[in-house]
Amino acid sequence: MSVPASQMWTVATYVLRQKLRRRKRYPLVLMLEPLFRCNLACAGCGKIQYPAHILKKHLSVDQCLAAVDECGAPMVSIPGGEPLMYPDIGRLVKELVARRKYVYLCTNAILLKEKLEAGIFEPSKYLSFSVHMDGLKPEHDEAVCREGVFDGAVAGIREALRRGFRVTTNTTLFDGASPMRMQMFFDEMMDLGVEGMMVSPGYSYSKAPDQEHFLRRQKTNELFNKMLSNPKRRWKFNQSPLFLQFLMGKHDFECTPWGNPTYNMFGWQRPCYLLQEGYAASFKELMETTRWEHYGHKSGNEKCKDCMVHCGYEPTAVNYTFNSWKGFKATVAATVTGKL
Amino acid sequence: MTVEQERSLEGWDPGRVEGPDLAFVVERAFDYRGDVTVVHRDGREVVGYLFNRDVDAGEPFAQLFPRDGADAVTIPYADIASIRFTGRDTAAGSSYAAWLRSREAVKATKPASRA
Numbered sequence: 001m002s003v004p005a006s007q008m009w010t011v012a013t014y015v016l017r018q019k020l021r022r023r024k025r026y027p028l029v030l031m032l033e034p035l036f037r038c039n040l041a042c043a044g045c046g047k048i049q050y051p052a053h054i055l056k057k058h059l060s061v062d063q064c065l066a067a068v069d070e071c072g073a074p075m076v077s078i079p080g081g082e083p084l085m086y087p088d089i090g091r092l093v094k095e096l097v098a099r100r101k102y103v104y105l106c107t108n109a110i111l112l113k114e115k116l117e118a119g120i121f122e123p124s125k126y127l128s129f130s131v132h133m134d135g136l137k138p139e140h141d142e143a144v145c146r147e148g149v150f151d152g153a154v155a156g157i158r159e160a161l162r163r164g165f166r167v168t169t170n171t172t173l174f175d176g177a178s179p180m181r182m183q184m185f186f187d188e189m190m191d192l193g194v195e196g197m198m199v200s201p202g203y204s205y206s207k208a209p210d211q212e213h214f215l216r217r218q219k220t221n222e223l224f225n226k227m228l229s230n231p232k233r234r235w236k237f238n239q240s241p242l243f244l245q246f247l248m249g250k251h252d253f254e255c256t257p258w259g260n261p262t263y264n265m266f267g268w269q270r271p272c273y274l275l276q277e278g279y280a281a282s283f284k285e286l287m288e289t290t291r292w293e294h295y296g297h298k299s300g301n302e303k304c305k306d307c308m309v310h311c312g313y314e315p316t317a318v319n320y321t322f323n324s325w326k327g328f329k330a331t332v333a334a335t336v337t338g339k340l
Numbered sequence: 341m342t343v344e345q346e347r348s349l350e351g352w353d354p355g356r357v358e359g360p361d362l363a364f365v366v367e368r369a370f371d372y373r374g375d376v377t378v379v380h381r382d383g384r385e386v387v388g389y390l391f392n393r394d395v396d397a398g399e400p401f402a403q404l405f406p407r408d409g410a411d412a413v414t415i416p417y418a419d420i421a422s423i424r425f426t427g428r429d430t431a432a433g434s435s436y437a438a439w440l441r442s443r444e445a446v447k448a449t450k451p452a453s454r455a
Contacts, residue, residue: 049373049431053407054389265405266391278370279392279403 002168002196002236006125007075007102014074015322025258025287027073028315029104031273033264034059034092035081039110042144044174046208048081057265061088065095067263070283077104077130077260084111090120097126104130106170110149112156116163128166128238130198131157135171136185143174154192161193168238170198175215179226186235196238199224200310201247203274216306221249233338239310241334242317242327247308248340251320255296255304258287259315271295273311275303348429350374356422365423366393366402375407375427380419387426388413 003011011028018026035058038048048055068076076096083089084107096103109131121127134143137150160167169189173182189197201223204214215223224247237244246253257272267279268286272295280286295304296312320327334340349372357365369376369390377387388406400417407427 046431051373051375051389051407051427051430053375053409054391054405056409057405278394 002238004125004166010074010100010102011318012322015318019322025292027071027258027261027283028318029075029077029260029311030068030071030073031260031262031311032064032067032076032078033080033262034064034078034083034086034089036264037085038080038082038108039085040082040108040144040146040149044143044172044202044208044214047079054265058086059265061092061095064092064263065099067268067283068096068099068101071261071263073101073261075102075104077106079106082108082111084115089115093121093127097124100126103127104168106130106132107156108132108144108149109153109156112153113159116156116159116165121165123164123166125166128168128195129157129160130168130170131194133169133171133185133189134173135177136181136188139177139181139185143172157192157194167194168196168198169194170200172200172202173215173223174202175219177223179223182227183232186232190234190236194236196236198237198239198310199244199247201308203307203309214306215308217308220247220308224248228340231338231340235338240314240317240321240331241340242320242331243310243314244340245330245334246313246317250340251317253313253316253320254298255307255312256315256319257292257295257312258290259319260311261286274307274309348432349425350427350429350432352425354422354424357420362417362420363395363400366390366395366417366420369393369402369423369425372425372429373431374425374429376404377424377426378402378404378415378420379422379424380415381421382419386413386415389427390423 036048036050037055041048083105086092093103093105103126105127107129112129115121131153133153134140140150141147157167186197201215201220224244228244228248242251245251260273261283262269262273267281268283269276270278270280270286270290271292280289293299295301297304297307321331322328349368354365370393372390375387376390377385378390379385386404386406388404390402390404392403394401401414402417402420403412403414405412
């Protein structure tokens with residue numbers, strides 16, 4: 001585990017406060033999508049297929065901050081689209097840091113070096129660049145459907161680290177991923193000096209161009225078992241170890257779709273970051289009127305059947321940590337020993 | 341014609357619809373990743389991206405971002421006469437197909453360049 005102690009403390013006290021208030025459902029990470037525009041068109045992505053006039057639109061900083069305040073989650077993830085294409089990204093991040101939100105700016109890093117040189121960001125313990133890296137150079141460039149993106153991302157990571165920023169990576173895995181090459185990838189990322197890595201199986205977006213390579217549950221368990229059953233001490237993961245164990249088939253978690261609520265120009269997305277079944281006008285309306293029982297692995301919903309993605313199951317893992325001594329001990333054991 | 345194009349509703353004009361048929365067409369428009377033309381009962385037309393709908397609301401409604409960049413508009417189901425699927429389906433899969441084609445082309449040239 002590579003999450004800084006101050007961030008762990010913030011999350012732990014936040015979750016315990018929710019427990020003391022007996023809140024059954026609470027958000028952990030706000031997924032804030034200020035725009036859908038992107039400078040890539042990845043095969044597995046279902047987020048950017050919109051008419052041009054929608055891709056030209058974006059939320060205002062005030063709209064973003066109102067959503068952050070309304071939601072109240074201690075962490076804010078800024079995916080998209082490509083957030084570095086958002087014209088006010090510097091101001092938005094500054095405001096979020098001022099609110100002491102832990103920000104994960106999820107970027108393909110094509111523009112990272114340029115933005116860092118322009119000086120629009122300042123290093124902070126609250127800000128981490130979460131760079132999209134789907135494997136070693138050949139696998140990554142294939143996943144993002146463009147040659148040379150891996151090298152550009154590595155250059156961006158180096159520049160961010162040189163300037164004292166926190167840098168993590170986020171990796172989406174699809175059917176056909178090689179456990180051995182992923183282990184080589186983990187080595188390469190740690191050699192680069194990133195703080196930690198995040199991994200998750202991909203979700204079969206109905207709008208994604210490539211529908212053939214999404215992992216089913218059993219294959220996910222097999223892949224993550226082969227990849228992580230004997231992890232090197234030097235591999236640092238910036239996510240719950242229980243979530244990784246879940247991916248290996250060691251826990252039978254249920255989805256927590258409200259754990260990572262999503263806000264974008266259409267409103268508060270029902271029910272989660274991955275499915276678009278409608279939009280609520282407010283966070284309160286989202287939480288109170290979404291038919292949560294219709295979602296999750298055990299609901300029988302076909303769209304949820306094979307999903308094991310972090311945005312639904314990492315909140316479950318975190319909740320499990322604080323909900324039982326067993327969960328707490330398992331988290332501490334994995335954190336201390338590095339064994340999954 | 342590709343499988344993606346066969347599945348796409350691009351160009352579909354279901355004609356005048358009411359009741360459950362209207363709800364069905366609005367649902368298809370909500371799922372569609374292209375612009376649609378909403379025809380009001382008074383004959384006015386608005387072209388844009390239909391991003392939300394609520395059939396369970398007291399007065400069921402659809403919401404749309406007009407193509408001219410204006411703010412979102414809310415249209416009660418009761419005001420909708422028809423929806424035509426007039427914009428390009430942006431989720432029709434062409435970008436991935438193009439990537440596969442270009443990758444195969446690059447692969448095909450590699451042995452020749454080594455020789």
